[in-house]
Amino acid sequence: QTVVTQEPSFSVSPGGTVTLTCGLSSGSVSTSYYPTWYQQTPGQAPRTLIYTTNTRSSGVPDRFSGSILGNKAALTITGAQTDDESDYYCVLYMGSGIWVFGGGTKLTVL
Amino acid sequence: EVQLVESGGGLVQPGGSLRLSCAGSGFTFSSSWMSWVRQAPGKGLEWVANIKEDGSEKNYVESVKGRFTISRDNTKNALYLQMNSLRGEDTAVYYCASGRSCRGWGQGTLVTVSS
Numbered sequence: 001q002t003v004v005t006q007e008p009s010f011s012v013s014p015g016g017t018v019t020l021t022c023g024l025s026s027g028s029v030s031t032s033y034y035p036t037w038y039q040q041t042p043g044q045a046p047r048t049l050i051y052t053t054n055t056r057s058s059g060v061p062d063r064f065s066g067s068i069l070g071n072k073a074a075l076t077i078t079g080a081q082t083d084d085e086s087d088y089y090c091v092l093y094m095g096s097g098i099w100v101f102g103g104g105t106k107l108t109v110l
Numbered sequence: 111e112v113q114l115v116e117s118g119g120g121l122v123q124p125g126g127s128l129r130l131s132c133a134g135s136g137f138t139f140s141s142s143w144m145s146w147v148r149q150a151p152g153k154g155l156e157w158v159a160n161i162k163e164d165g166s167e168k169n170y171v172e173s174v175k176g177r178f179t180i181s182r183d184n185t186k187n188a189l190y191l192q193m194n195s196l197r198g199e200d201t202a203v204y205y206c207a208s209g210r211s212c213r214g215w216g217q218g219t220l221v222t223v224s225s
Contacts, residue, residue, distance in 0.1 A: 034210075036212070036213070038155070038212075040155075046147075046205070046212075046215050048213045051213055089154060091211060091212065093210075096169065097169030098171070099160070099211070099212075100157060101154060101156060104154040
């Protein structure tokens with residue numbers, strides 16, 4: 001069974017730029033996987049940031065961007081703010097109606 | 111604005127059943143795929159099931175196949191998840207989400223499976 005991989009944790013300084021990735025245990029991520037990114041703070045429901053690789057959800061600041069980098073999907077935060085300290089999840093479409101989430105990345109801003 | 115409100119969670123014994131509901135508003139419910147996603151305590155998100163706009167296609171994660179059934183009633187803008195033969199590992203917050211890639215989210219309902 002294919003596993004969706006994410007960095008367990010990442011740290012960035014306020015004002016800095018960070019790129020989180022979403023890969024596959026076997027194979028490369030492409031736009032055909034419709035990568036989607038979510039932000040979740042403790043005790044809250046997830047919030048959709050980016051869908052279909054690089055489309056920003058309504059109300060999401062443009063410092064959040066999505067792309068394909070090499071063989072992975074990527075979420076880049078430019079000019080990180082303390083409010084960005086959250087868990088970030090990606091999900092990929094595996095075909096046959098099935099979606100699989102990555103394990104999530106805990107982002108620390110300090 | 112998409113609004114999704116889940117209900118029906120609670121404490122249930124192993125082997126028991128529970129039916130979750132989700133009420134949708136602020137979007138065209140009948141034109142949207144709908145999904146259930148769960149999150150066990152302290153763990154990550156897990157996609158559970160989805161259903162096509164007209165209910166003609168349903169998909170499930172392997173671990174719930176044969177035990178959970180997703181359904182919808184477009185006349186009531188409602189999504190359901192019938193959960194049977196519940197196990198301890200089904201303990202989680204269950205979120206209702208709109209769209210194939212779960213773009214809109216509810217606040218979730220907690221299901222606890224324990225004796």
